[in-house]
Amino acid sequence: MSEQTGVSTHQIVERIWLSIAERRLRPGVQLKEGQLASIFSVSRARIRQALTLLERDGLVTIIPNRGAFVYKPTxxxxxxxxxxxxxxxxxxxxxxxxxxxxxxxxxxxxxxxxxxxxxxxxxxxxxxxxxxxxxxxxxxxxxxxxxxxxxxxxxxxxxxxxxxxxxxxxxxxxxxxxxxxxxxxxxxxxxxxxxxxxxxxxxxxxxxxxxxxxxxxxxxxxxxx
The missing domain is CATH 1.20.120.530 (GntR ligand-binding domain-like)
Structure with a gap:
């Protein structure tokens, strides 16, 4: 896959964050690396970087062997x-x-x-x-x-x-x-x-x-x- 160098990790984080804040992504939904890589035309490695940053901010939960999910606050x-x-x-x-x-x-x-x-x-x-x-x-x-x-x-x-x-x-x-x-x-x-x-x-x-x-x-x- 040809990666768009213009789409930075920060931009991916912003898009996902705003989709949550604008009520377009629901808590609990799985953020599949392959699908995100296709949507943003970037490598899975870059998607993993973005998901790690989102996890740091408490917006994403990464579960080993299962994947990343939008965090669901109680x-x-x-x-x-x-x-x-x-x-x-x-x-x-x-x-x-x-x-x-x-x-x-x-x-x-x-x-x-x-x-x-x-x-x-x-x-x-x-x-x-x-x-x-x-x-x-x-x-x-x-x-x-x-x-x-x-x-x-x-x-x-x-x-x-x-x-x-x-x-x-x-x-x-x-x-x-x-x-x-x-x-x-x-x-x-x-x-x-x-x-x-x-x-x-x-x-x-x-x-x-x-x-x-x-x-x-x-x-x-x-x-x-």
């Missing part, structure tokens, strides 16, 4: 992930309120502006990426590798959980609540920023229906198109 795990997110994000807010610079405040405002643009144009893929990206940017600005890597994992898992359990077709982790958090952080108002972040995460979690797992598509080719 209701208890969904609750645990959001509980941990609240704890970690409160710490991030505390850190930022004590030292954020004007330049970093501008980075956050610019990011929210991109979110508004994506929402206005109803660009689902960008909305999903930018929504999680806002929280990851907060962690990055703290300068803590530990907080950043922890949030990267939590956001990946949250995205999967949201894709599986949310009871609406739209993502509402949006710019209006984000900009209020930025304003409070820029003023160094730790209490208000923490309260806003807590309310924001409660809002996101309240849109989840933690009673059942949606029956999404088994068709890899259709889901990744």
């Amino acid at each position: 209701v208890d795990e969904a609750k645990d992930v959001f509980f941990i997110r609240r704890t970690v994000e409160h710490r991030i807010v505390e850190r930022l309120c004590s030292h954020i610079s004007k330049a970093d405040t501008k980075r956050l405002r610019d990011h929210v502006a991109l979110e508004r643009e994506a929402n206005a144009k109803d660009q689902t893929t960008d909305i999903i990426k930018l929504s999680g990206g806002f929280h990851l940017l907060l962690a990055e600005i703290t300068g803590s590798d530990f907080l950043f890597t922890t949030m990267r994992d939590l956001i990946a898992r949250s995205s999967l959980i949201t894709a599986v359990y949310r009871n609406t077709s739209r993502f509402n982790c949006g710019p209006d609540e984000h900009i209020e958090i930025v304003k409070a952080i820029s003023k160094g108002d730790t209490r208000k920023a923490s309260d806003l972040m807590g309310h924001h995460l409660e809002h996101v979690e309240s849109e989840l229906d933690l009673t059942e797992i949606r029956d999404l598509s088994h068709d890899l080719k259709a889901a990744l198109s």
